[in-house]
Amino acid sequence: MTQHDRHVRTPAYDPDGYARTLAAFEENSPDFVATRALDDLRTREYGRLDRTGQIYLDYTGGGLYADSQVREHMELLAANVYGNPHSNNPTSLASTDLVDRARAAVFEFFNASPDEYAVIFTANASGALKLVGESYPFAPGSHYLLTYDNHNSVNGIREFARSRGAAVTYLPVQMPDMRLDPDRLIEHLDMRRPGGDNLFSYPAQSNFSGVQHSLTWIEEAQERGWDVLLDSAAFAPTNRLDLGRWKPDFVPLSFYKMFGYPTGVGALIARRQALKKLRRPWFAGGTITIASVQGEGWHYLIDGEAGFEDGTVNYLMLPGVEIGLRHLAAIGLDTIHTRVMSLTGWLLEQLHELRHSNGALVVRIFGPLDLVERGATIALNFLDPDGEPVDFRHTERLAAAANISLRTGCFCNPGAGEIAHEIPQDLMAGCFKSDTPVSYAELYEWLKRNGGKTASTVRISLGVASSFADVYRFMHFAQQFQDRGAGDYGPLPALDPHAASEPDAA
Ligand SMILES: Cc1ncc(COP(=O)(O)O)c(C=O)c1O
Numbered sequence: 395m396t397q398h399d400r401h402v403r404t405p406a407y408d409p410d411g412y413a414r415t416l417a418a419f420e421e422n423s424p425d426f427v428a429t430r431a432l433d434d435l436r437t438r439e440y441g442r443l444d445r446t447g448q449i450y451l452d453y454t455g456g457g458l459y460a461d462s463q464v465r466e467h468m469e470l471l472a473a474n475v476y477g478n479p480h481s482n483n484p485t486s487l488a489s490t491d492l493v494d495r496a497r498a499a500v501f502e503f504f505n506a507s508p509d510e511y512a513v514i515f516t517a518n519a520s521g522a523l524k525l526v527g528e529s530y531p532f533a534p535g536s537h538y539l540l541t542y543d544n545h546n547s548v549n550g551i552r553e554f555a556r557s558r559g560a561a562v563t564y565l566p567v568q569m570p571d572m573r574l575d576p577d578r579l580i581e582h583l584d585m586r587r588p589g590g591d592n593l594f595s596y597p598a599q600s601n602f603s604g605v606q607h608s609l610t611w612i613e614e615a616q617e618r619g620w621d622v623l624l625d626s627a628a629f630a631p632t633n634r635l636d637l638g639r640w641k642p643d644f645v646p647l648s649f650y651k652m653f654g655y656p657t658g659v660g661a662l663i664a665r666r667q668a669l670k671k672l673r674r675p676w677f678a679g680g681t682i683t684i685a686s687v688q689g690e691g692w693h694y695l696i697d698g699e700a701g702f703e704d705g706t707v708n709y710l711m712l713p714g715v716e717i718g719l720r721h722l723a724a725i726g727l728d729t730i731h732t733r734v735m736s737l738t739g740w741l742l743e744q745l746h747e748l749r750h751s752n753g754a755l756v757v758r759i760f761g762p763l764d765l766v767e768r769g770a771t772i773a774l775n776f777l778d779p780d781g782e783p784v785d786f787r788h789t790e791r792l793a794a795a796a797n798i799s800l801r802t803g804c805f806c807n808p809g810a811g812e813i814a815h816e817i818p819q820d821l822m823a824g825c826f827k828s829d830t831p832v833s834y835a836e837l838y839e840w841l842k843r844n845g846g847k848t849a850s851t852v853r854i855s856l857g858v859a860s861s862f863a864d865v866y867r868f869m870h871f872a873q874q875f876q877d878r879g880a881g882d883y884g885p886l887p888a889l890d891p892h893a894a895s896e897p898d899a900a
């Protein structure tokens with residue numbers, strides 16, 4: 395806390411106020427009350443949050459693991475001997491069994507038929523996306539269509555598309571709710587290039603605004619001849635993705651976002667039919683039936699998942715996936731969903747109602763203000779009484795002082811940020827003239843200086859262990875911004891001009 399912070403009115407945390415507010419909330423939210431078992435779960439399995447006084451509001455960045463997930467996994471590793479899979483010796487077969495069980499657990503969790511879908515283990519969602527991007531048969535005459543609010547790991551596929559002569563089209567989301575115009579989408583889907591291979595990518599839930607786009611677009615696009623990549627990294631942790639009902643061609647995921655542990659494992663769940671059209675640009679140990687060094691290009695790729703799992707899979711971590719999925723299933727994804735959405739509803743209402751003495755908003759929310767087709771991720775900026783955004787460095791500093799883990803920056807989602815902050819193309823163009831990389835700090839300063847724009851947003855997100863106390867504490871934190879002018883925050887820490895990339899990707 396700086397000297398300046400001490401001079402500003404910070405409402406004291408009032409335990410009676412908390413009890414009253416919780417009682418009022420519960421009275422109006424029978425759905426939330428029905429999820430009370432999650433409060434016990436938090437004490438039992440996520441007790442480290444309260445022991446260390448952490449207010450964790452970054453589940454879209456990374457989920458949290460239950461203590462028992464780690465214990466069960468460690469006990470398994472400590473009790474058995476596991477060798478490299480894919481051989482016939484006993485320790486190898488034991489590992490192959492772990493891999494098979496993890497795969498079966500993913501099929502079951504997502505209600506995906508193994509006849510229709512393949513589960514390919516990757517390092518993370520980005521690894522899954524790269525598998526699609528590098529192998530999709532982009533060519534002149536084909537088309538890559540994607541929404542503005544995609545994560546950069548989906549945006550990056552455009553580089554494969556462009557370099558192979560495919561057309562690339564971005565569909566903008568629109569303010570204020572950051573959704574797509576459905577008529578415009580259909581117009582673009584109707585413009586499929588006949589004869590070419592056409593890929594449409596969108597997030598089931600935006601990791602920026604929390605908007606959930608319609609899953610009916612999958613069929614709309616496929617009926618018109620598109621392959622569909624549904625980025626489910628931000629959706630899957632608190633929403634049911636039923637692959638018995640919805641049939642996207644490619645689904646990338648990161649498991650740490652769903653249940654916190656282990657990191658380093660994700661999956662590409664892909665329709666077997668769609669996998670057949672992918673052309674891998676190389677082969678690796680484990681992906682071929684046979685290869686020879688004598689003939690040019692002599693190798694045969696294995697059919698199905700093995701052909702896409704380069705080298706040795708992360709076999710010691712894969713039991714953690716089975717354990718994590720079982721953990722979520724035992725709690726019930728619907729229960730988690732109900733809880734986080736009740737808390738999100740309360741937050742949206744409270745944040746929107748918070749005002750400066752002059753009546754101006756304290757918080758600007760980017761995205762839907764109600765719970766219709768949205769998830770438990772809220773993008774916002776704190777505003778001063780003149781309506782100007784508070785610099786993210788102040789927000790970060792104050793949040794850290796309150797032990798709140800939130801996220802600032804662009805969340806690897808530049809398109810959503812450009813729409814939210816109305817940053818026009820010609821202004822952005824100014825940052826892409828240099829031959830040497832422009833840092834995020836330079837971008838931030840450039841936008842501020844040249845158009846009075848900000849490139850930074852604040853994001854809070856809820857998950858399995860979120861409680862009413864977390865959101866109440868956040869509201870208490872948000873009250874600090876009331877009636878606080880730009881000059882009341884003290885000096886700004888300098889941005890690191892040499893920071894190579896945007897902070898707070900994810
Ligand atoms: C919507 C979305 N897609 C993809 C990713 C990439 O995930 P990872 O960094 O685990 O590869 C993220 C990460 O935040 C995300 O939120």
